[in-house]
Amino acid sequence: MTLSEQISDWIAERVREAKAEGIVVGLSGGVDSSLTAVLAKKALGDKVLGLLMPCHSNPTDLEHAKLVAAKFDIETEYVDLSPVFDSLMASLPPGTDIAVANLKPRLRMATLYYFANGRNYLVAGTGNKSEIKVGYFTKYGDGGADILPLGDLLKTQVRELARQVGIPEEIITKPPSAGLWAGQTDEGEMGITYEELDSIISALEKGDTSGCDEAALERVKAMMAASEHKRHPIPICKLEHN
Numbered sequence: 001m002t003l004s005e006q007i008s009d010w011i012a013e014r015v016r017e018a019k020a021e022g023i024v025v026g027l028s029g030g031v032d033s034s035l036t037a038v039l040a041k042k043a044l045g046d047k048v049l050g051l052l053m054p055c056h057s058n059p060t061d062l063e064h065a066k067l068v069a070a071k072f073d074i075e076t077e078y079v080d081l082s083p084v085f086d087s088l089m090a091s092l093p094p095g096t097d098i099a100v101a102n103l104k105p106r107l108r109m110a111t112l113y114y115f116a117n118g119r120n121y122l123v124a125g126t127g128n129k130s131e132i133k134v135g136y137f138t139k140y141g142d143g144g145a146d147i148l149p150l151g152d153l154l155k156t157q158v159r160e161l162a163r164q165v166g167i168p169e170e171i172i173t174k175p176p177s178a179g180l181w182a183g184q185t186d187e188g189e190m191g192i193t194y195e196e197l198d199s200i201i202s203a204l205e206k207g208d209t210s211g212c213d214e215a216a217l218e219r220v221k222a223m224m225a226a227s228e229h230k231r232h233p234i235p236i237c238k239l240e241h242n
Contacts, residue, residue, distance in 0.1 A: 004165055007149050008043035014122065014147045015044065021120045022047030026108050026142075027069060027076065029061030031172050032126040034068045035162045036149055040124055041072050042165075049121065050074045053111055055081040055104045064171050071168070077115065081107050105141025113144075122146040130155040130194055133201050134220060135227020136186065143230060154201065155194040190223070192216055 001009075015023065023040040027033050027050035040048045050069050054062050069076045084107060089100070112123045125145025127137050129152055137143040150158055155176070162172050176186040176194070187193050196213070200220045203209045209217055 008039050011043040020122045023124045024049045024116045024121045025124045026051050027065040029064035031162050034167050036126045038072050050076045052078045053081050053108045055085050102138045105138040109141050109144040128153050128155050128158050134223035135230045139230050154198040156198045
């Protein structure tokens with residue numbers, strides 16, 4: 001069984017277990033969301049909905065999302081979240097850059113679940129292992145999902161699988177970006193390339209970091225520690241009952 005078949009079968013099984021009807025995924029125009037949608041399409045056929053949710057986004061990202069949807073015959077819905085974002089910001093006091101930026105993925109999460117609830121679909125998150133390990137996702141934003149089909153694939157593995165299933169090369173090779181602000185890129189924000197990040201994650205899992213750059217290794221360890229809360233369920237205050 002190929003890797004794409006393994007993940008597609010897993011998606012279909014999760015949908016069956018939940019007694020759901022299909023999958024909804026946010027199509028951002030990036031490689032992760034493209035691959036997630038294509039594997040879901042392979043698993044479920046027409047029971048896949050791709051949501052196009054620009055929010056003051058780069059127009060190229062929307063073009064790439066449409067390109068994938070057209071190539072793989074994925075149903076889409078278009079919801080421009082820009083005016084919603086502007087209206088909410090007008091009602092809020094001034095906030096930090098990260099507080100403002102994180103509103104965008106949280107608006108997208110709410111929109112995904114609106115469509116998922118209406119169709120009895122599951123929300124497929126698009127996060128990969130590299131992002132999850134260092135907490136590079138917004139809690140209750142793009143981190144809010146029912147299943148994570150790519151959660152055990154490093155970013156470099158995502159790119160490799162994307163090529164195998166026919167994702168357009170311009171999507172695979174463009175600088176990854178969450179689109180949080182103009183000019184934002186994942187690697188620029190994290191301060192490390194995905195290639196180096198993936199090699200460090202792999203080294204940590206093998207228990208041999210002798211070949212890693214010391215500064216980069218410590219940076220990754222710090223990111224993992226700081227984001228630990230994102231990878232655990234909400235803490236519950238356990239009471240002693242008499």
